[in-house]
Amino acid sequence: MAPSLHPLVDNGITPGSSSFTGGKLYCRCDSDKVEITLNSNVAHNHACGCSKCWKPSGSLFSIVGVVPRDAVSVTANASKLSIVDKEATIQRNACKDCGVHLFGRIEKDHPFKGLDFVHVELSDEKGWQEPQFAGFVSSIIEQGSHPKEMDEVRAKFEAVGLQTYDVLSPALMDLISTFTAQKAGIRFANL
Numbered sequence: 240m241a242p243s244l245h246p247l248v249d250n251g252i253t254p255g256s257s258s259f260t261g262g263k264l265y266c267r268c269d270s271d272k273v274e275i276t277l278n279s280n281v282a283h284n285h286a287c288g289c290s291k292c293w294k295p296s297g298s299l300f301s302i303v304g305v306v307p308r309d310a311v312s313v314t315a316n317a318s319k320l321s322i323v324d325k326e327a328t329i330q331r332n333a334c335k336d337c338g339v340h341l342f343g344r345i346e347k348d349h350p351f352k353g354l355d356f357v358h359v360e361l362s363d364e365k366g367w368q369e370p371q372f373a374g375f376v377s378s379i380i381e382q383g384s385h386p387k388e389m390d391e392v393r394a395k396f397e398a399v400g401l402q403t404y405d406v407l408s409p410a411l412m413d414l415i416s417t418f419t420a421q422k423a424g425i426r427f428a429n430l
């Protein structure tokens with residue numbers, strides 16, 4: 240049987256709603272769930288194959304998008320949250336009991352500082368932006384996927400209309416490089 244990429248991808252992509260303005264995320268504990276309120280839809284939602292992003296069990300990929308950090312609040316059971324790796328660029332706040340990552344925050348100087356990383360499958364609401372692309376695809380090999388399965392994995396993404404990349408999409412890589420260039424003193428006209 241072909242491996243599951245992610246439940247939000249395997250059977251085709253459901254488009255989100257441009258008028259959707261946010262909702263709540265919950266961890267997967269049976270009781271005393273951590274609750275996060277997002278006052279925004281996500282942007283740049285995508286599949287990520289890296290080893291650090293939270294994935295549902297049985298899935299090869301995470302689905303992760305960003306929201307302005309001002310749009311994120313912990314509205315219940317904040318005491319259950321703990322940062323997975325304080326040294327990582329993205330400080331992923333996970334539920335200590337069920338392991339789900341509720342939000343990832345960047346505190347250091349970085350092009351994506353000010354944006355929090357979230358997984359919209361933790362919400363019951365419909366309307367979240369649909370995945371736009373698949374990134375860090377080759378990284379699944381580092382977690383045990385066979386190199387010979389990669390053609391099939393990329394073909395499955397392409398069949399549902401998602402482009403695959405081995406880092407991020409060109410638009411996001413351009414943003415990162417623009418930030419790096421500006422930090423080095425390069426000034427671009429009309430930007």
Ligand SMILES: N[C@@H](CCC(=O)N[C@@H](CS)C(=O)NCC(=O)O)C(=O)O
Pocket residue numbers: 287288289290291292327328329330375378379381
């Ligand atoms: N091949 C590496 C890639 C890790 C990586 O660079 N992940 C990206 C996408 S989430 C990133 O921005 N990481 C920053 C971080 O995890 O803090 C892995 O799978 O662990």
Ligand SMILES: [Zn+2]
Pocket residue numbers: 266267268272273334335336337338339
């Ligand atoms: Zn939990």
Ligand SMILES: [Zn+2]
Pocket residue numbers: 287288289290291292301375
């Ligand atoms: Zn990732």
